[in-house]
Amino acid sequence: MKLPRIVRILAISGLLTLVACSAEAETPNAKQLHDKLQQLLPGRDITSVSPSPMKGVYEVVVGGHQIIYTDAKGDYVLLGEMIDMKNKVSLTQARAAELSRTDFAKLPFDQSFKEVRGDGSRKLAVFSDPDCPFCKRLENDSLAGVTNVTIYTFLFPLNIHQDAERKSRLLWCATDRDAAWRDWMDHGKLPENKGDCENPIQRNLALGDKLGITGTPALVFANGRMVSGAIPKEQLEQLLSHGGPDQSMQ
Structure with a gap:
């Protein structure tokens, strides 16, 4: 069994020097910890602070989607995945999937274009950049031959691709x-x-920001689960059929 990289320790905004968290830190007042982190990370919305399964370590949700971990005093921060070794499950990925869940039926489909394959019974929304090589891989490899699906494509040009908005x-x-x-x-x-007709591109970018989309392709399945990247066809078929990503470690 290949384990993913469990913890990456990185500086956040150049404000904190990071070391391992102390398991013996005192139990904090959640509001005090929230307020301290908010001061240390100005301009970032600290959405929630709650105890994690690891003693002395707290889960912090930033901006509604990003998950980081802190010691009880808010002096140190960890970035990376928390793994439940007994059940071989990434708690971070499972929590991120929960945070990114959206109401599929309420997506503004008039801001997308639609492709119906077969009976179109399965549903998929894709946020895609015309200059993203991974989007082309998704289209030409992962989605090739997939049928009985309705695909809604939201044009989502990233600012790292200078010509993507024009092409969109x-x-x-x-x-x-x-x-x-x-x-x-x-x-x-x-x-x-x-390319001078009325278009929804800026609205799509605002929607992606609201949903926490930072890269392409981003896939939203009918049950509201979001998955990033040009995932393999086998995984895509599984998600279309069962509605949610498998968080177990491979």
Whole structure:
């Protein structure tokens, strides 16, 4: 069994020098710990502070989605995964999946374009950047041959790809958006238009920020679970059929 990297110790915003947490620290007042961390991390919303299963270590949710860990005094912070070794489960991944869950039915589908394969019974929303190589891998490998699914694609150009927003506008302004997307993903061919029609790209970026999406592709399944990356086809099929990611360690 290959274990993931359990803990990575990194400085947050250059404010803290990090070492191992003390298991013997005193039990804090949650509000006091929250307020101290909020002062140490200005501009970051400390959403919640709660005890973790590890004695003396507390889970801190930042910005509604990011999970970090702290000692009882808020003097030290850990970034990384907390692993339940007995059950071989990543507690951090399980908690992150819970935090990222969204109401699929309430997604603004008018800000996406739709592809129906087979009977379209399974549902999937994909936040995708036209210049993201992993998005192309998802389209050309993971989604290749997958049927009986309705795919809603939300154009989500990342600022690290300078031409992605222009391409997104061209794709959205195409007469047949899904066909234009396929031409671009499969053949690198963009539609011929001015890209000056009304589009939802800025609204998609705001939606992604609200959902905690920081990279592409980001996949949202019908049960509201979100998974990042060009996951293998076998895993994608499992998630489409069963609705949620497997958090067990491989």
